[in-house]
Amino acid sequence: MRQGELPGESVTQRELPGGSRTHGALLELRDVHAYYGDVECLHGIDLTVDQGEVVVVLGANGAGKTTLLRSICRLVRTKGDITFGGKQIGGKSTYDVVRRGVSMVPQGRGTLVDLSVDDNIRAGGYIRRDKEVEADVRYWYDVFPRLAERKSTSGGSLSGGEQQMLAIARALMSRPTLLLLDEPSLGLAPIVVRQLFDVLARVCAERSVAMVVVEQNAALALDMAQRGYVLEAGTVAVTGAADRLRNDESVRRAYLGY
Ligand SMILES: Nc1ncnc2c1ncn2[C@@H]1O[C@H](COP(=O)(O)OP(=O)(O)OP(=O)(O)O)[C@@H](O)[C@H]1O
Numbered sequence: 349m350r351q352g353e354l355p356g357e358s359v360t361q362r363e364l365p366g367g368s369r370t371h372g373a374l375l376e377l378r379d380v381h382a383y384y385g386d387v388e389c390l391h392g393i394d395l396t397v398d399q400g401e402v403v404v405v406l407g408a409n410g411a412g413k414t415t416l417l418r419s420i421c422r423l424v425r426t427k428g429d430i431t432f433g434g435k436q437i438g439g440k441s442t443y444d445v446v447r448r449g450v451s452m453v454p455q456g457r458g459t460l461v462d463l464s465v466d467d468n469i470r471a472g473g474y475i476r477r478d479k480e481v482e483a484d485v486r487y488w489y490d491v492f493p494r495l496a497e498r499k500s501t502s503g504g505s506l507s508g509g510e511q512q513m514l515a516i517a518r519a520l521m522s523r524p525t526l527l528l529l530d531e532p533s534l535g536l537a538p539i540v541v542r543q544l545f546d547v548l549a550r551v552c553a554e555r556s557v558a559m560v561v562v563e564q565n566a567a568l569a570l571d572m573a574q575r576g577y578v579l580e581a582g583t584v585a586v587t588g589a590a591d592r593l594r595n596d597e598s599v600r601r602a603y604l605g606y
Contacts, residue, residue: 364588364596372434374399374558375420375526380428382412382419382582389415391582392428397526402552402559404569404590406603407579413562414455416579417528420560421445421452432526447475451524455531455562457515461504465495468503468514472521481521488517491551509540513547520551527552529561533568541565545572566603570594578603 373396382390390412397403407413418424420432422442430438437445451472460468469488473481489496492513498506503514512532519527532548533541549572552559563569570576570590578586578599586599593599 361584362586364586364592373397374401374433375560376429376431377419378429380419380426380430382415383425383427384415389424389582390419390426393419393579393582393584395577395584395587397558397560399525400552400556400558401575402549402561402573404566404573404576405560405562405579406566406569406576406593406599407585408602411579412582413579414530415582417452417530417560417562420526420528421450443475446522446524449523449525450528451519451522451526452528453512453515453519453530453532455534457511459503459506459511459514461502463503464500465503465506465514466499469495469517469521472518475522484521484523488521491547492517509536509544512536512540512544516544516548516551520555520557523555524557527557527559529559529563531562531564533563533565541568545569548572566599567594567605 375397377393377395380390380393381388393416405413405416415424419426420430422437422440422445426438428438429436432445432448432450437448460471463471469485473484494510495514495517503511506514532544536544545568561569561573570593573590576588576590576593577584586593586596594604
């Protein structure tokens with residue numbers, strides 16, 4: 349029996365309209381399996397993300413959402429095809445994948461607590477050698493004026509919402525074409541979450557960044573996304589256009605509180 353599977357239980361996959369994409373997507377996972385040591389935690393995931401598209405990943409605790417993001421960033425061992433921009437990244441290092449245009453905001457934000465806000469933001473641009481780094485730093489202070497006011501203070505002294513904004517600015521400093529976000533709303537007040545999602549939608553549109561968002565706040569995430577995937581026990585249980593998922597009885601019952 350595979351990890352996450354109950355006796356006698358196997359996940360039936362359902363595809364709602366708008367769920368599938370033809371080849372040529374920005375990111376494509378085909379039959380991806382992921383492992384911690386010898387234990388298999390993802391069991392043959394198919395997923396695509398188009399250029400500039402927002403895709404939400406829903407699922408219960410332990411369903412494999414974080415592992416899915418780690419697979420794309422090459423932070424866990426995987427089998428199967430992972431292509432980004434038409435090139436295989438399955439065998440590449442995390443550094444290579446970041447250089448090719450993938451960036452991740454991990455769960456817990458990964459703030460460099462002893463560094464200043466300014467240094468935290470600049471750390472995100474460490475792979476860049478171009479002259480537009482300064483312009484990008486200014487852009488982020490314009491998007492997040494609260495960070496501009498506190499640029500000399502240490503990252504660790506910011507509130508949870510400010511740290512999340514800092515993590516997003518830092519991740520986007522590498523000018524990715526794909527941003528992976530792991531539970532951005534975790535531990536934040538509802539009003540802060542709403543502001544955060546508004547800013548995310550704005551900057552991703554302005555900078556043509558595609559996003560994969562793992563999120564417990566399914567209603568908000570489905571509002572922003574074009575498509576979604578529901579993971580169960582390491583497999584895709586349901587996939588489809590965001591509005592189809594929002595109106596699907598089982599998704600409503602499990603994730604939208606109906
Ligand atoms: N570092 C690890 N070593 C071994 N097993 C792990 C590790 N991280 C996660 N797992 C296991 O992999 C499976 C998927 O975990 P994962 O964290 O990807 O789920 P998730 O959907 O993101 O859950 P959550 O919402 O709780 O973060 C779980 O069974 C979990 O126990």
